[in-house]
Amino acid sequence: MPFYCDQHLNLKKAESNGYAIVLDFHTLTSEQLRYSLHQLLHNSTYRENIKRFSSIFHDRPMGPRETALYWIDYVIRHKGARHLRAAGLDLKWYQFYLLDVIALVVAAVVVCIGVLVLLVRWILRQIGSEQTKQKVN
Incomplete structure (x- = not known):
């Protein structure tokens, strides 16, 4: 597919x-x-x-055969050409899949929601205490 x-x-x-x-x-x-x-x-x-x-x-400056031969010779000359490896191969698995970034974003969202819930509770408590003061008077 x-x-x-x-x-x-x-x-x-x-x-x-x-x-x-x-x-x-x-x-x-x-x-x-x-x-x-x-x-x-x-x-x-x-x-x-x-x-x-x-x-x-x-x-193209060279044909496909000459290009392939050049890169094969290049890799042989530089003993594997480790400097051409993708940087992603050196990352830890959780970094490669961006799990550390996802965890940071999820933690930030949870903290924001927690602060928002606490703020709403505090506001509701303030409104409730004002209403009880008005009923007492």
Whole structure:
């Protein structure tokens, strides 16, 4: 399911960028397929958009093979390149899942609610004592 979601988002992005048409396989009709193919083949905006994105994608200082070889050599030269590791790998599990932050926020909310409850009780006591004073007089 996660692969499908990622793939679906990529297809929607391609469609919004103007170089693809997304069709739902479950509700696909021959007319939709025919119309979509006609649009892709004969509408010049799709061709222009895909050429533009293709040139952006291929504008690289090195090809994919040279890039892969460079990074493999880089990791070998630097004995694993520990300096490129994600900082999250060095966190404790409760920090990684932000449990310390969540605990702090929950504690702050509990304290605020406690102060609010005490304040409301005090105000109600003050109002109650004023009413009993008025009844006595």
